[in-house]
Amino acid sequence: MKKVIELKKLSKNFRIHKREQGLIGSVKALFKREYKTIEAVKKVSFDIEEGELVGFIGPNGAGKTTTLKMLSGLLYPSSGNCQVLGFRPVERKYEFLKQISLVMGQKNQLWWDLPAIETFVLNKEIYEVSDEDYKEILNELAEMLDVKEVMHQQVRKMSLGQRMKCELIASLIHKPKVLFLDEPTIGLDVVMQKKVREFILEYNRKYKATVILTSHYMDDVKEICKRIIIIDKGVIVFDGSIEKLIKKYANYKVLIPIFNGKVDSERLTKIGEVIENNGIRAVIKVGRKEVPKKASELLHEFDVDDLDINEPRLEDVVREMFGKVTIRE
Amino acid sequence: MKKIKRYLKIYWKLIKFSATLETTYRMSFLLEIIVEVGYFVVTVMGMKVLFWNIKTMAGWNLYEIMVLYGLNMIFAEIVLGVAFIFNLRGLPEKIANGELDLILIKPLNSQFMVSLWRPYFALIPSMLAGVIMMVFGFKLGNLVFNWLSLFPFMIIFGCGLVVAYSVGMMVVTLSMWLVQATPLPMLAQKFLFMAKEPFSIYGGAWRFVFLVILPLAFMVSFPTQVLLGELVWWWIPMGLVMAVVFLKMSNVFWNFALKSYSSASS
Ligand SMILES: Nc1ncnc2c1ncn2[C@@H]1O[C@H](COP(=O)(O)OP(=O)(O)OP(=O)(O)O)[C@@H](O)[C@H]1O
Ligand SMILES: [Mg+2]
Numbered sequence: 001m002k003k004v005i006e007l008k009k010l011s012k013n014f015r016i017h018k019r020e021q022g023l024i025g026s027v028k029a030l031f032k033r034e035y036k037t038i039e040a041v042k043k044v045s046f047d048i049e050e051g052e053l054v055g056f057i058g059p060n061g062a063g064k065t066t067t068l069k070m071l072s073g074l075l076y077p078s079s080g081n082c083q084v085l086g087f088r089p090v091e092r093k094y095e096f097l098k099q100i101s102l103v104m105g106q107k108n109q110l111w112w113d114l115p116a117i118e119t120f121v122l123n124k125e126i127y128e129v130s131d132e133d134y135k136e137i138l139n140e141l142a143e144m145l146d147v148k149e150v151m152h153q154q155v156r157k158m159s160l161g162q163r164m165k166c167e168l169i170a171s172l173i174h175k176p177k178v179l180f181l182d183e184p185t186i187g188l189d190v191v192m193q194k195k196v197r198e199f200i201l202e203y204n205r206k207y208k209a210t211v212i213l214t215s216h217y218m219d220d221v222k223e224i225c226k227r228i229i230i231i232d233k234g235v236i237v238f239d240g241s242i243e244k245l246i247k248k249y250a251n252y253k254v255l256i257p258i259f260n261g262k263v264d265s266e267r268l269t270k271i272g273e274v275i276e277n278n279g280i281r282a283v284i285k286v287g288r289k290e291v292p293k294k295a296s297e298l299l300h301e302f303d304v305d306d307l308d309i310n311e312p313r314l315e316d317v318v319r320e321m322f323g324k325v326t327i328r329e
Numbered sequence: 330m331k332k333i334k335r336y337l338k339i340y341w342k343l344i345k346f347s348a349t350l351e352t353t354y355r356m357s358f359l360l361e362i363i364v365e366v367g368y369f370v371v372t373v374m375g376m377k378v379l380f381w382n383i384k385t386m387a388g389w390n391l392y393e394i395m396v397l398y399g400l401n402m403i404f405a406e407i408v409l410g411v412a413f414i415f416n417l418r419g420l421p422e423k424i425a426n427g428e429l430d431l432i433l434i435k436p437l438n439s440q441f442m443v444s445l446w447r448p449y450f451a452l453i454p455s456m457l458a459g460v461i462m463m464v465f466g467f468k469l470g471n472l473v474f475n476w477l478s479l480f481p482f483m484i485i486f487g488c489g490l491v492v493a494y495s496v497g498m499m500v501v502t503l504s505m506w507l508v509q510a511t512p513l514p515m516l517a518q519k520f521l522f523m524a525k526e527p528f529s530i531y532g533g534a535w536r537f538v539f540l541v542i543l544p545l546a547f548m549v550s551f552p553t554q555v556l557l558g559e560l561v562w563w564w565i566p567m568g569l570v571m572a573v574v575f576l577k578m579s580n581v582f583w584n585f586a587l588k589s590y591s592s593a594s595s
Contacts, residue, residue, distance in 0.1 A: 014591055057462065061594075065594070066594075069430070069592055072434055073434075074422065074430050074433050074434065074589050074590070074592055075592055076590075076591070092433065092439075094436045096436075097435065097436035098436045101433075101434075102430075102434050104430070107427075107428070107430065107431060109431045111346060111350075113350050114346060114349065118346065122339070122343075122346070123340050124339055125335070125342055126339060126435055126436065127341050127436065128335065160571055292420070
């Protein structure tokens with residue numbers, strides 16, 4: 001398979017001014033500015049092949065957005081290399097920019113006071129899409145995202161979800177071969193999130209596009225990405241399949257018994273750590289190796305109607321990797 | 330050639346968009362007109378006072394000065410309306426808050442985008458005021474207008490616009506390194522519209538400065554002189570050279586500055 005994205009020890013440092021406290025501090029700063037260096041991305045290396053859909057996750061401030069910005073040519077790397085489609089992104093070559101797209105959940109390119117379709121037409125000109133191609137792709141995308149009517153409305157009058165869908169269309173009108181999606185589902189409700197991620201998967205399959213997706217919603221990643229890359233404090237801490245991640249980082253499984261009568265959590269603690277219990281249905285963490293033993297203990301000592309033995313959920317594993325606050329569900 | 334056609338096509342779209350938006354803000358149009366009429370009256374009065382006792386200023390009489398000031402107004406409004414008000418004025422902010430991201434990601438010249446993305450049309454009334462002042466100057470002063478002078482005028486005036494824009498662009502580009510950069514565009518404007526006086530009032534070293542270092546002479550004085558029937562042989566070639574050199578400098582500087590762009594943490 002062809003490598004489409006290659007990073008070799010890619011690093012980015014930001015130099016920021018230290019804010020001095022109080023009046024004396026600001027006067028001092030006039031004469032001597034103090035700088036602080038933030039190592040946002042540290043020697044990151046990975047390759048991505050054509051047509052892959054990779055989930056890129058990590059806690060706030062891990063360096064995801066910074067990496068995507070370097071890959072799309074917005075930021076100069078401090079050291080190391082990256083190549084996308086054989087180009088050095090920072091050169092911002094016309095042929096390169098024409099084949100990629102970056103969608104940022106918090107930023108919009110649509111003209112606020114005009115119908116979304118106007119932005120599409122402008123982008124058609126900018127990306128030199130032929131009339132036939134434009135008609136075809138717009139039709140397809142609008143169909144897939146169900147915005148055929150909405151896109152003729154003024155952007156300011158759209159809901160957040162409608163706007164995001166139109167943002168996606170505006171970014172895809174030129175059928176980019178490589179697509180960087182930075183939290184495209186942020187702020188959307190569960191139904192809309194699902195729609196958007198299904199669309200991403202469909203786009204990836206239909207056009208054989210290579211996609212990197214960042215999100216704090218683990219469902220996005222779990223449902224559409226075969227491979228995930230996890231970054232923390234600027235360093236890649238995991239790169240592989242979700243199954244592999246769970247096996248590697250979760251040394252436990254979860255037992256989910258359904259009881260015929262009410263059971264106290266108190267009594268279940270001898271099996272393992274009780275995460276949830278409503279009396280009828282419980283969720284219990286059990287060490288990977290102990291599963292057979294504990295399961296049979298459970299079946300013998302309690303009146304169990306049904307028993308599920310599951311791998312832990314991705315969100316739980318990731319949450320445990322980073323501590324509770326950083327990953328939203 | 331194909332490239333130019335593509336950019337023209339895109340620019341035409343942008344003009345149409347901006348015009349559509351402008352009609353939604355009709356108030357600013359009205360305000361513009363009121364401000365302009367006021368400014369017009371004040372300028373004319375000022376000139377009257379100036380010429381109360383003297384007949385000429387650096388060899389220019391009142392009516393010629395009227396033509397000069399009229400052209401100066403048109404010049405300023407074009408630079409402001411095309412490149413400044415909705416574009417370069419907002420650039421420091423775009424740099425600071427990372428909005429430049431959305432511009433840099435497009436397969437278009439980024440300088441084109443930050444400079445020309447949204448023209449501002451509410452300045453058209455002021456330009457008309459400038460035209461009126463010029464017409465008055467010609468009529469009242471019985472100045473001769475030769476249609477043939479329009480061609481060299483266009484070239485030199487165009488070169489002046491390019492030079493003015495390029496100088497402004499370079500000043501605003503500095504905002505890449507300054508934390509508090511919002512006053513920069515205003516500073517650039519002040520700089521550019523110093524060009525109100527006839528070139529002949531400057532002497533010695535200033536002549537060199539305003540011809541080569543900051544070629545204000547090409548902005549308003551020379552084009553006016555062409556309209557008034559005076560054309561020195563080196564104005565056109567030198568104007569063209571200055572326009573190309575300054576535009577190129579602004580582009581090199583901008584591309585250099587982009588290396589320091591750090592976006593913003595969203
Ligand atoms: N333009 C900038 N100037 C200074 N520091 C920055 C800039 N952009 C990012 N940083 C810093 O770099 C680090 C990485 O930021 P980045 O935005 O890449 O994180 P992220 O993984 O995208 O986080 P989030 O999940 O919150 O979006 C953070 O410490 C951030 O404060
Ligand atoms: Mg981010």
